[in-house]
Amino acid sequence: GESVGLHLPTLSVQEGDNSIINCAYSNSASDYFIWYKQESGKGPQFIIDIRSNMDKRQGQRVTVLLNKTVKHLSLQIAATQPGDSAVYFCAENTLSNTGKLIFGQGTTLQVKP
């Protein structure tokens, strides 16, 4: 069945270090992937997305990597800051469908000062 999952529930990093958050997906028909950040008590906030015709996309301090061979998605955050502390969700979508996003379980990122 369709599912998106995360390898680690909690990631703790030192301020200034790079963070890598991983996600595995099982639906080979998914062709659009999004990373969301969710701070406590708030709604998911868009970080970065990638389409299946790409394997890497960079934003400001963030990079998303897509490996379709092993159905793996990762989010890299450079020079992690205390404000990056949040829960990070990957989500998948099939371009031809109605927009339904399937979310993973979430990884909690804790940034130690």
Added chain:
Amino acid sequence: EPEVTQTPSHQVTQMGQEVILRCVPISNHLYFYWYRQILGQKVEFLVSFYNNEISEKSEIFDDQFSVERPDGSNFTLKIRSTKLEDSAMYFCASSDVTGGETQYFGPGTRLLVL
């Protein structure tokens, strides 16, 4: 920057009561969604809505749930007879186009059913 807004931020209700959660999507968006998140769990899709019709709904979205776009700006989720297990955060989202464009989420409504 335009954003999705939701009201109320918190709602407490008795089991069996009806609740209406309200959302104002981003003004030029055409596709609207409701998701829910039970405390400590992942975000789950409920329903997508376009052109005044439901495009897709999940198993969670049973006969107790309905959505409506009563005017040009609001998008509502109604739960007719709430159950304890309906307690969750409910998020509204909207997008320009479906399937490949970013969905922007509102801050959510925390619903507590007693």
